[in-house]
Amino acid sequence: MSLTYKRILVAIDGSQEASWAFKKSLEICKRNNAALIITHVIDTRTFATVEAYDRTVAEKAEKYAEQLMSEYKLHAEQAGVKEVFTTISYGSPKVKIAKEIAPKHHVDLIICGATGLNAVERFFIGSVSEHITRYAKCDVLVVRTNKDSI
Template structure:
């Protein structure tokens, strides 16, 4: 089969599903000798009102994201991935991941975890994974399980 992924973007949000996507991303990157890009988008809309009362919330969110991504970066390196990097971005993950970050990193595959939103929330706002699938110009793998892909 001629399909080979070169730039794999994994959306990391700290959830169990994102962790599963990360682990599958490592395996796919190994098989393809691909670059693995770990991205986390700090949803600034979610703390806009709080920030008026707590001016350091943005700094806290960035520190937590950096610590989380550094941990994932080390795991990827320990697993033998030599071409791995991470990026922290701000805005709406639904928009930034499929439209901006995927383009910036020339992604040909995006991995993300399935969301845990309930039916009502999905109806009104839609899930991040749904938006990524809808708007990405490349292949998207929504990870639901931790089963091996073999």
């Protein structure tokens, strides 16, 4: 059994915790010479609250996701990660990351922030990181603090 990771998935949602998770993923990728898969899931349930489904809301979310992914990809490459991939999905982040995206990309480690952006969902349903930890078939690292503040 190997103690190194080959394919690392980091979940990005624009939150501060996700940014910390990304920084940690860069360190682990470089130490393990691993590929990095950066993912963002556009939560389609947020569109359900929009009266008469407004296409521009979805387009803005998509544009934001693409911009976020390209910035993170560039940052990872500049930091010295040799293989960097990005993926944007639609649906429930907690379900997509653990049950679809990670298996599809054969990842052996998922890294995510402790909280993320959606406080209402956390209160009623439980956090995305909690769900990923429960359902992922690989190791999960939940990042709680900024590495610079330790």
